[in-house]
Amino acid sequence: MRFDKISGIIPQYILKISPEKPRRMLESNMPSISMFYGIIVYMYYMDNNQHKLPHIHVKYQGEEAVVSLPDGEILEGDLPGNKMKLLQAWIELHKDELMADWELAVSGEQPYKIDPLR
Numbered sequence: 001m002r003f004d005k006i007s008g009i010i011p012q013y014i015l016k017i018s019p020e021k022p023r024r025m026l027e028s029n030m031p032s033i034s035m036f037y038g039i040i041v042y043m044y045y046m047d048n049n050q051h052k053l054p055h056i057h058v059k060y061q062g063e064e065a066v067v068s069l070p071d072g073e074i075l076e077g078d079l080p081g082n083k084m085k086l087l088q089a090w091i092e093l094h095k096d097e098l099m100a101d102w103e104l105a106v107s108g109e110q111p112y113k114i115d116p117l118r
Helices: 012-017 020-028 081-093 095-106
Strands: 032-036 039-042 055-060 063-068 074-077
Touching: 032 081, 039 081, 055 081, 063 081, 081 095
Parallel strands: none
Antiparallel strands: 032 039, 039 055, 055 063, 063 074
């Protein structure tokens, strides 16, 4: 199966054949690398075109943000202030691992899980 390279959308005929399979494909393209205090951190494969710099995708109770690495600045979206502080502390503690995972992910390889903030 393939994605439309321009829009990143799965062609409609695939959705009609198997509505579950495209969802699993999308989830496999954005593996979660860590989870703590309700924050889920994702690193997408081959995701260096839109923002042109290393970054992670973060979800917390319906809020989503794209956060740059290794400085922890929000590029897109929003998170509650207290959760953003926790995320920035986690980024600081794991910046070397995050940058190594970024290199793997943009090469299409599986990034490693990173310990949560404790």
